[in-house]
Amino acid sequence: MKGPAVGSDMSLYGVIHSARGIVDWPFVRPSRLKWERKRFLSPRSNGAYFGVYESFASARTALPASPGFNHEAIAREYIETRTERAFEYDYPVMLWLEKAFRAGAKSVLDIGGSVGVHYYAYRPYLDMPADLSWDIVEVPIIASFGRELAAERGALPFSFTSDLNEAIGAGRHDVWISAGAIQYFEDAHPAKLLSHCAQRPAHLLLNKLPLHDGDDFVTTQNLGYGAFSPVHVYNRTRFIRSIQELGYTPLDTWDVHERLMYVPGHHECSFDKFTGVYFLDRTKGQSQ
Numbered sequence: 001m002k003g004p005a006v007g008s009d010m011s012l013y014g015v016i017h018s019a020r021g022i023v024d025w026p027f028v029r030p031s032r033l034k035w036e037r038k039r040f041l042s043p044r045s046n047g048a049y050f051g052v053y054e055s056f057a058s059a060r061t062a063l064p065a066s067p068g069f070n071h072e073a074i075a076r077e078y079i080e081t082r083t084e085r086a087f088e089y090d091y092p093v094m095l096w097l098e099k100a101f102r103a104g105a106k107s108v109l110d111i112g113g114s115v116g117v118h119y120y121a122y123r124p125y126l127d128m129p130a131d132l133s134w135d136i137v138e139v140p141i142i143a144s145f146g147r148e149l150a151a152e153r154g155a156l157p158f159s160f161t162s163d164l165n166e167a168i169g170a171g172r173h174d175v176w177i178s179a180g181a182i183q184y185f186e187d188a189h190p191a192k193l194l195s196h197c198a199q200r201p202a203h204l205l206l207n208k209l210p211l212h213d214g215d216d217f218v219t220t221q222n223l224g225y226g227a228f229s230p231v232h233v234y235n236r237t238r239f240i241r242s243i244q245e246l247g248y249t250p251l252d253t254w255d256v257h258e259r260l261m262y263v264p265g266h267h268e269c270s271f272d273k274f275t276g277v278y279f280l281d282r283t284k285g286q287s288q
């Protein structure tokens, strides 16, 4: 999902903060937040965030009824834009994925992998195993578009499901990928998923994650096309440590400058880049 059109320009983030700081004085704050909320709900605010909540359930009650990602227009947008090219933030994933393939990985679970965007975008650049399987967990409408697209393009390694627990329960994946996605699932913290997985993957590639130095919280995002979703934001140290405690080593982390989080009226919840992390379970796999 596209974030606000800010590119990698940190100074723009600074400008937004300073300008909005002026109108953050206590006596103007309530009317300012009312105005910000109205703006957030408008169709122009595709990608914008609003509000700080304790849970998905409370964030949901603050949103208009909407299908979330389970929306034809969102599926079409991904087919048109994201299957055709790799973006800057994809390159670390491609590097580590290729190393995993060279080390013998053959099965990928792509959590929130849309219509198969990562496979299509990476295919021109990577040597993939001939017997690769690439399973995608997606909402029903996007999964159905993904199946149709795979049939049209003859991209055979795919299978789609909307049942995350079933997919991880199968426990036969060498690699888990999730890019800009787990934060939109109500209950898909990787440490929890890994704890419930009988046979854990050797490689864990998490991209476009909203990690910051403050506490965990939930916000909401305007996804465009009249759709909205709650979004988890995680404390960086606790998030990484929770996966390390399961025996994984964070071999690489990278900044994702194309995504930022600006939550109106909450400087402590706003930050100027997202994060990618590659975890390896050294007892199971090696990277070459």
Ligand SMILES: C[S@@+](CC[C@H](N)C(=O)[O-])C[C@H]1O[C@@H](n2cnc3c(N)ncnc32)[C@H](O)[C@@H]1O
Binding pocket: 001, 002, 069, 070, 082, 111, 112, 113, 114, 117, 137, 138, 139, 142, 162, 178, 179, 180, 181, 182, 184, 185, 186
């Ligand atoms: C921002 S998009 C990212 C798509 C893709 N990974 C990428 O990097 O372009 C988030 C994806 O997560 C999927 N998603 C969110 N919540 C989900 C859920 N509860 N079950 C299945 N898929 C979900 C959405 O349908 C969407 O395709």
